[in-house]
Amino acid sequence: MRTMGLLGGMSWESTAVYYRLMNQGVAARRGGLHSAPLRLASVDFAEVAALQRAGAWQQAGELLGRTGAGLRAAGAQALLIATNTMHKVADTVVRESGLPLLHIGDATGQALRAAGVRRAGLLGTRFTMEDGFLARHLNEGYGIEVAVPPEPDRAEVHRIIFDELCRGVQHDSSRAAFARIIGALAESGCDAVILGCTEISLLVDPAAPGWPVPLFDTTALHAQAAVDWMLQEETA
Structure with missing residues (x-):
């Protein structure tokens, strides 16, 4: 098997999900023990979040890139950034780390295209919903039109992620807010909704019945792509 480097801690709540899903995936495919x-680096999210708020994206990318270079020195052969938001600086991370990146947008775009999705709603941090980097990746690479909720709903989604989910807090009222926002995206013409923050599936179960459109969990899709990559045979 090939060795994956996991850039985590953003937040550690979802990194724990990545770790579980990747190990479960390998066990299911290979069996036995x-x-x-993996090579895992868990950064201090408070430092990264402060750089996000300050708009210091180049500095944040260099921080992750240096961390990725450490994973390369420890034997990682590729990188996974265990957060949607920090794919905003994916090019910097690749350049600074010297490793190829399994992009979360590719795992998501491939699943959306395979399902025949043409227009998808996007939920995530304010940065992911408003800065356009993930929407462009999905549109240019996979032909997916991306829509986001109106500003008050974007603010509420962002608040729930940072004030609750990243801190291990789950409220029924927040679950209801997500259900309302997902319903509104479906009514606006979206034929799917992307759970485009790696913490959202801690609150919203994509497999639960009753959703008005299919939900695509970027965490699960990204972890599955990592399992596929690790189990590919290396070529000389």
């Missing part, structure tokens, strides 16, 4: 060959 097999588990995922």
Whole structure:
């Protein structure tokens, strides 16, 4: 198996989900006591979040890139950034780390295209919903039109992510807010909704019955792409 480097801690709540899903995926495919060959670096999210708020994206990208270079030195052969938001600086991370990146937008775009989705709603941090980097990746690479909620709903989604989910807090009222926002996106013409923050599936179960449109969990899709990559045979 090939060794994956996991840039985590943003937040550690969702990084724990990545770790579980990747190990479960390898065990399911290989059987027995097999588990995922990983190199994990968990950064201090408070430092990264402060750089996000300050708009210091170049500095944040260089921080993750240096961390990724450490994973390369420890034996990682590729990188996974365990957060949607920090894919905003994916190019910097690749350049600074010297490793190829399994992009969360590719895992998501491939699943959306395979399902025949043409227009998808996007939920995530304010940065992910408003800065356009993930929407462009999905549109240019996979032909997916991306829509986001109106500003008050974007603010509420962002608040729930940072004030609750990243801190291990889950409220029924927040679950209801997500259900309302997902319903509104469906009514606006979206034929799917992307859970475009790696913490959202801690609150919203994509497999639960009753959603008006299919929900695509970027965390699960990204972890599955990592399992596929780790189990590919290396070529000389």
